[in-house]
Amino acid sequence: MRAPVAVVAFERPTLRVLDQTLLPQEEHWLEIGDLETLEEAIRSLRVRGAPLLGLCGAAGVAIAAERDPGDAAIREAAARIGRVRPTAVELATGAAACAAAVLGRAPEERAAAAWTFCAEYLARRQAEDEAIARNGLAVLPPGDVLTHCNTGTLATGGIGTALGVIRAAFAAGRLARCYVTETRPLLQGARLTTWELVKSGIPAVLLPDTAAAALITSGRVSAVVTGADRIALNGDTANKVGTLGLALAAAHAGVPFFIAAPVSTVDPGCADGSAIPIEFRSAEEVGGFRGQRWSPGGIEAWNPAFDVTPGGLIAAIITERGIARPPYGPGLRALFEHAASG
Numbered sequence: 001m002r003a004p005v006a007v008v009a010f011e012r013p014t015l016r017v018l019d020q021t022l023l024p025q026e027e028h029w030l031e032i033g034d035l036e037t038l039e040e041a042i043r044s045l046r047v048r049g050a051p052l053l054g055l056c057g058a059a060g061v062a063i064a065a066e067r068d069p070g071d072a073a074i075r076e077a078a079a080r081i082g083r084v085r086p087t088a089v090e091l092a093t094g095a096a097a098c099a100a101a102v103l104g105r106a107p108e109e110r111a112a113a114a115w116t117f118c119a120e121y122l123a124r125r126q127a128e129d130e131a132i133a134r135n136g137l138a139v140l141p142p143g144d145v146l147t148h149c150n151t152g153t154l155a156t157g158g159i160g161t162a163l164g165v166i167r168a169a170f171a172a173g174r175l176a177r178c179y180v181t182e183t184r185p186l187l188q189g190a191r192l193t194t195w196e197l198v199k200s201g202i203p204a205v206l207l208p209d210t211a212a213a214a215l216i217t218s219g220r221v222s223a224v225v226t227g228a229d230r231i232a233l234n235g236d237t238a239n240k241v242g243t244l245g246l247a248l249a250a251a252h253a254g255v256p257f258f259i260a261a262p263v264s265t266v267d268p269g270c271a272d273g274s275a276i277p278i279e280f281r282s283a284e285e286v287g288g289f290r291g292q293r294w295s296p297g298g299i300e301a302w303n304p305a306f307d308v309t310p311g312g313l314i315a316a317i318i319t320e321r322g323i324a325r326p327p328y329g330p331g332l333r334a335l336f337e338h339a340a341s342g
């Protein structure tokens with residue numbers, strides 16, 4: 001299965017990425033050759049989505065190594081990029097993995113080795129997405145599906161995680177349409193997921209976030225599938241804010257709620273969801289969009305970018321290594337340890 005578009009390219013000495021803040025109106029590529037520009041792109045969600053953030057973290061190390069391949073500069077760059085957004089674990093682990101891969105080499109080889117690491121990381125990512133899609137088909141019931149945020153090519157560089165499962169189900173004739181939440185406040189569903197689905201010829205139905213519980217209880221969807229930014233060992237899962245509400249509505253309606261994510265999303269440092277750091281964003285993002293304001297200036301907002309869904313509400317976690325089911329502790333630990341050793 002093919003991703004509908006290319007969204008990331010490693011072209012030494014720059015990282016090229018599609019600017020996701022301009023979609024779907026404009027397909028504009030950014031050329032990033034310094035850490036300040038990369039930090040701004042990550043902070044403002046020009047690049048976003050947990051797996052793609054991992055790739056960007058690794059690219060940050062490659063960019064830094066071009067200027068200074070010394071141990072301290074590489075370690076500092078990895079730490080600095082890893083701090084830009086706190087919730088998606090892979091931003092920091094992607095940067096750290098790239099740093100670890102090059103630090104064993106002679107300084108003059110490090111920049112080239114870091115770009116090679118990035119290219120291999122992307123290829124691995126694409127293979128993982130394919131495996132997640134295959135595994136997802138084994139558990140997803142036939143029928144239409146609801147998804148949240150954007151978990152597609154724009155979020156991974158491959159066919160996507162939850163969206164990859166949806167693509168595979170559509171290709172297998174098991175769903176006729178994909179329902180997509182708008183995903184306020186930055187509209188990753190309304191702008192990005194619909195853009196990908198239209199490009200792929202998969203019928204998409206957009207709904208306001210506020211209509212999701214009504215949709216789930218209406219009997220129109222046979223499952224809800226989302227991605228993840230960080231998964232604790234007990235299965236508690238951080239994902240785009242609003243995911244918890246979908247899981248609660250799905251539990252009430254008896255509709256299975258699935259997470260699709262690579263094993264690299266599991267954070268063995270988090271025993272449960274209370275240890276997952278949640279990013280809070282500015283009030284401006286809630287009170288307006290792209291310069292248009294609808295709330296009076298100075299209004300306060302409570303704007304968490306993510307929420308945590310308890311593992312007990314998740315029917316299964318679909319990974320490239322297999323399916324984890326509740327109770328999650330032993331199964332997730334085994335998948336993680338297997339991935340770490342292989």
Ligand code: MRU
Pocket residue numbers: 045048049050051088148149150151152155156160161162188226227228229239240241305
């Ligand atoms: O704030 P974002 O757009 O980076 O949030 C993205 C999500 O929450 C995705 O669902 C998650 O990263 C998984 S992407 C495969």
